[in-house]
Amino acid sequence: MSEALRTVSFKIYRFNPEVDLKPFMKEYQLSIPKDKDMMLLEAIMRIKALDDTLAFRRSCREGVCGSDGMNINGRNGLACITLLSALKEPIEIRPLPGLPVIRDLIVDMSAFYAQYEKVKPYLINKDPVPAKERLQSPADRKKLDGLYECILCACCSTSCPSFWWNPEKFIGPAGLLQAYRFIVDSRDTAKSERLEALSDPFSVFRCRGVMNCVDVCPKGLNPTRAIGQIRSELLAEGG
Amino acid sequence: MVSSATSLTGNGLRDWLYQRVSALVLAVYTLFIMGFIMTRSMDYAAWVGLFHHTGVKIFSVLAALSLLVHAWVGVWTILTDYIKMASLRLSLEIVVILALLFYFIWAIIIVWSV
Numbered sequence: 001m002s003e004a005l006r007t008v009s010f011k012i013y014r015f016n017p018e019v020d021l022k023p024f025m026k027e028y029q030l031s032i033p034k035d036k037d038m039m040l041l042e043a044i045m046r047i048k049a050l051d052d053t054l055a056f057r058r059s060c061r062e063g064v065c066g067s068d069g070m071n072i073n074g075r076n077g078l079a080c081i082t083l084l085s086a087l088k089e090p091i092e093i094r095p096l097p098g099l100p101v102i103r104d105l106i107v108d109m110s111a112f113y114a115q116y117e118k119v120k121p122y123l124i125n126k127d128p129v130p131a132k133e134r135l136q137s138p139a140d141r142k143k144l145d146g147l148y149e150c151i152l153c154a155c156c157s158t159s160c161p162s163f164w165w166n167p168e169k170f171i172g173p174a175g176l177l178q179a180y181r182f183i184v185d186s187r188d189t190a191k192s193e194r195l196e197a198l199s200d201p202f203s204v205f206r207c208r209g210v211m212n213c214v215d216v217c218p219k220g221l222n223p224t225r226a227i228g229q230i231r232s233e234l235l236a237e238g239g
Numbered sequence: 240m241v242s243s244a245t246s247l248t249g250n251g252l253r254d255w256l257y258q259r260v261s262a263l264v265l266a267v268y269t270l271f272i273m274g275f276i277m278t279r280s281m282d283y284a285a286w287v288g289l290f291h292h293t294g295v296k297i298f299s300v301l302a303a304l305s306l307l308v309h310a311w312v313g314v315w316t317i318l319t320d321y322i323k324m325a326s327l328r329l330s331l332e333i334v335v336i337l338a339l340l341f342y343f344i345w346a347i348i349i350v351w352s353v
């Protein structure tokens with residue numbers, strides 16, 4: 001018995017620097033069961049079964065690891081939690097913008113991670129280590145909500161024009177969200193040093209409030225708000 | 240910490256505050272002048288009369304200063320966004336600063352000559 005099928009069309013960015021002179025968009029037609037919806041990642045994996053030269057990253061396939069960030073019909077998102085039925089055809093898939101392409105949908109994230117590293121994304125505490133653990137009140141713990149959930153998929157930073165223009169100087173929304181996550185943590189004692197390190201005209205202040213970051217974050221986080229809070233903290237410290 | 244010798248104050252928060260305060264001064268000044276134009280019958284005498292007040296002169300110079308500050312922060316941001324070649328950027332920055340200073344001094348001369 002043959003299943004009823006439908007065809008979904010794709011245009012996927014292809015570039016293999018070892019053989020291609022320049023990037024090009026390759027068209028694919030994928031047949032899937034008519035009554036079946038699926039996540040975009042599943043479709044891309046089916047395309048790879050037809051053309052195994054296609055390269056992309058993925059791991060958890062459930063929106064947790066942050067490895068399959070890509071530009072889907074002009075908007076950054078995670079393929080694994082994007083429903084095929086929600087997308088207009090032909091579905092155009094490109095690598096995350098603003099970062100060097102290693103191959104096809106795989107980008108070099110070094111610049112992104114370098115900015116993340118700059119904000120010292122770990123607790124710094126000069127007080128003596130307590131016998132058991134550093135306690136935090138439920139109210140203080142609550143301040144980390146909306147910050148700690150970031151999976152570093154880079155969808156936000158690579159949709160931010162300020163990050164495109166100054167990837168070595170502007171921390172970018174993802175890094176700044178994490179910067180604030182540690183600034184506001186009651187167990188961290190390095191708040192002043194953290195703020196001091198962000199006080200130049202680029203690291204934070206290159207944010208122009210475009211809010212592309214908020215628009216695309218697949219975890220529903222709000223880097224623009226965190227950036228505003230960092231600004232307020234800087235203001236409170238007296239610049 | 241990213242160093243930036245050519246920004247107005249070299250400090251992100253201060254640059255940002257200066258731009259906002261100067262925007263406020265410019266907004267108030269614009270409303271003031273527009274209010275004057277719309278409520279008075281405009282002729283040369285009324286215009287000269289307005290600028291005879293020392294307060295108006297000071298306000299005008301303050302507005303010109305705000306324009307200088309505001310424009311420099313804004314143009315500096317645009318240049319550091321889009322001009323990647325350091326030598327070209329520096330040249331453009333110098334041209335813009337000189338032009339802004341020239342206009343500022345010119346504005347003072349005009350206002351005080353009334």
Ligand code: SF4
Binds near residue numbers: 151177220223
């Ligand atoms: S803030 Fe959101 S979009 Fe940005 S890296 Fe974190 S999870 Fe991804």
Ligand code: SF4
Binds near residue numbers: 207209
């Ligand atoms: S709000 Fe700021 S960080 Fe977010 S996209 Fe806009 S400029 Fe970038």
Ligand code: FES
Binds near residue numbers: 067
């Ligand atoms: S594969 Fe892990 S987030 Fe999509």
